[in-house]
Amino acid sequence: MKKTIFTFYMFFTLGAFAQDNEVHLISLANKNNLAIDSDFYIENIYDGRQVTENIGTVYELFNNKVPANFEKPFIEELRSLFAVLYPKKDNIKPISVRINELYITEASANTETNRKELASATVVLDIIEKGADGKEYILGTYFATRENTRSDVTKLHPALITAAIKNTFENYKNSKQVYQTPIPFDQDEPVNTKNTNIKEGVYLNYKDVFNQHALSLEDYSITKYKEGFCLTNRVTGRIETAFYGFSDGQNFYINLFQFSTVRYYLKTEIMGDRYFIDEVFESNLDFGGYYVTYGGMIGGLGGALAMTLISNGNNTSELKKIPLVLDRVNGTPTFLSDKYILRILESNKELLKEYKKTQRTPADKKLFYMRIHGL
Template structure:
């Protein structure tokens, strides 16, 4: 009996380990997809995502392990195949292009009163820019459209292809029906690069659609929007519609830059940052509002937090009922996060005995960690 028990344990451990390395593949090909009425077709698709390694995370297997999700085909190829069916090129249709700023799927456990019928909520989010050619022969971004679709069921993973397709369709429907295009279109250049050395620490006031736009000075005027405090962060309201605009990469009020954490946050708002070298520094984020597993999987286990392969457990054992807060660094070019946990700071200070001694005397609050970090790197 003992051998059988050990055998089962080894089997489940092996399966669990195998699942940790699995990537869930999604195909948008579906015989039910048909052409939609439109006066345009999609000429080119530009991948403007900052995180290109995958398209989010899903739960798989009887262990309900969270794994990275990706398309079966390369990103733009998968979308091109779908859009060629939905918006086919025909005579008399005008050509538009799109830049995908965000496209991701997420899953979470849904609230239910029946413990025997637990459900999961899956969502797909798409943020895309419409690019049109003007009379001067140049291309401009004329609007940005955001859509999110969700579904709840016992196994929602198989619904993600449909949810992505619905989100894409809805984005284009919003484009077809809106009169709210940008008053001043934003020039679009497909091969823009990032140069941190040429970027001032102070970011010009405006709204930035994409992470590259911050470096290249491509922005939308802030005059048609209102910045409003919301929970631990801020939200952006359209003065024309009163709608909350949470599809932008970030915005600057001229003094501070506010960043959108997109799929890594369970609450949709912008957080105020400070620029420290190549990083955006966020003074503190609430642990309960972050999806650490998605961070971890999105960056292939490269998330810096001071140790351990179970990032969701880094605060366990605190004994506090208060929401746990932590400083967060986000690398401006690639979005790589670094969580200033106590362990991370202690490891960082191993080479500096003076600062290590000073840190040990503090209460190790987020403010203390920021102070020590800035001293360590001479900011």
């Protein structure tokens, strides 16, 4: 019996150690990559991701999730790839790109007869060109996801990322739709993180929300979808799932594709430097993946709380929906589970006593979260 307990303990300890210390490194260098016939080459690459610490998660030792990253620095890895796929040549135009999202995921794709994993790579980028005035403008935003299913998919990610990137540029080459009013772009523009007044419009990137650079909402229609909302292009009829968010002039709606398996936008309430979302379906959330992705950013007590939240995913006594708070600058999620609220109230006995008398609804959790943080 003692041997069994010791074995289990070592399995759990080694798995936890691996999850906290390992990083899976990915290289996009591949001798099979060939130049693509194009009328452009990539002049500048701008990193517009909100989460820059890693590019997602993969399964490693003991089937634990660990963060993934490129072998080279992010921009350097992409520059090397673009130099091969879209080389600089005479008589072709230079374009620049802003990478809004580039991340990979792995998930179980088990069937009754097979135990398989699903790997996916997602890329969202803006195409930037110089205008007649010599300034840079965003002409369009392009999105692609590539997936594959096998018993072990970790080695597939370089090819999937490359395929997703190539597809975004194919969409750019083949698309006749560009923004009617290009968005001015300045990589060095200061970000006004204190701005909480979000004007009506469609926002491509989290920085654009602070600096009020948006597409006109008149070109899009908002429709209800499940517990969220969809944004539809009035010209093409396409459902737009790649934007960071949009404002109808009254409320800001944020894209939850990083936090949910369903692509839609949810209405938020702005609380200073945070977005508050009333309820997100727990069944669509991957707490383990969030801990790996954001744990290093949270640190300290926050990391411990993230681990507490993971156990809530299997707690049938928990509500099927959970309030979510997002940091407006770095995107760190905080899931307001009952356990989380109890933990943060431990240092304030009066508030803890008050909270325990409530029904512990999303509104209750929001109220006490705001009180403990002085919001």
